[in-house]
Amino acid sequence: MGIKIRAFGKLAEITGKSEWEWSGIDQLDELKSRLHADFPGLDSKMYVLAVNRQVVSENINMEEGAEVALLPPFSGG
């Protein structure tokens, strides 16, 4: 069991899937680097990361089984 990642909104079009798992990631910054290495389209996108249903802005340790969400802003109404 690794880390479960979900991409929302238009971000899922860049990642090509809305849910997947990655293993061997100890810190959130490592996850960010891997996201941008695997999906360069994310470089120009604004989004925030949530870990286990909490929005986080700093680097934190990642536990096995953690759930990460990539949340983009929506403007539509």
Added chain:
Amino acid sequence: MILPEIGTAGQEKLSRARVLVVGAGGLGCPLLLYLAAAGVGHIGIADGDLIDSSNLHRQILYGAADVGTAKALAAKAELTRKYPGQEFEAYPFRIDNANALDLVADYDIIVDGSDNFSTRYLLNDACVIADRPLVYGAVTAYEGQVAVFNDKTSGVPASNYRDLFPVPPATSEIMNCEEAGVLGVIPGTIGMLQANEVLKIITRYGDTLGNKILTIRFTDYLTQVFSIPARPETPAMIPAGEEAFRKYNYPAFCNEGAEEDTDISADDFLGLVPTAVDILLDVREEHTDLPELGWKKIHIPLQELESRSGEIGNAGRIVLVCQSGIRSKTGVQILRACFPSGTFYSIDGGLGKLKLKLKDIHSL
């Protein structure tokens, strides 16, 4: 009202409540109908747009005969016809930094049913300054978000939209329902959940989405609630008071309007009120002292700008200056490439023009 959590006391609170709904479109229509039907006594409707036939599938307050009339006026007419005992006020103009604070101060709860980032940031800041809860809703093709910002009832420091998204995305990323298309039921559902949050705030039933954001993916109904902690750096990003708010250029902050137009005149620059995260960036090779204008000042020669861009990564608005206004223009292009969602200006005519203006002001 038979529900024990609401009761007669809740009904009375509803009839006394004053709720401002900004945006009478896909989110605003269902939410206005449900708030009015629930008996909210005073409802303000702010929208500067006209009814368009291509929007009728999601703007369910209006019909074919209303096409071409102002949304706010048509919404008020329809709601008054259905609920003549309640008060509806129409504001048929776009909410901006000149009128927002007065409007917001006149209501207890503000609802964001807008369709663009500059209105969303403007409303957020106005609600922080005027200390009002803001019920937020937004949609994209098949997903929606609902949150309550600046909700002081939860006991922890109240977070707001800028705690979630400190800066808006670059223009190239932005698609609204007008351009991207959306099924009417999606803003319809999100608008109704916003109405539910308003009813919770008024009657105190249940727990609000204060300091949280609810996301729903309609394709498979994946529904999640995320908590949004207040960030220590957020207060410095919000205009400190009424004067700073009125001078904050929200469309420019949200990269709306002409994207290539990076020049700011010396006059307009002197009219800006810097927040603690804004920077005046000198890109000349040889640095000499810049005038003291309340801006945090940084010197990075143009040649080094790309390699040292990390030094300004977390800044708010960045105004570039050089001697004549040419290097600074190039600097904006470099920074845009590094930070697509950043806000950058180049002072037209550079330091030469700026010093002349300051001389004029001082000789007055």
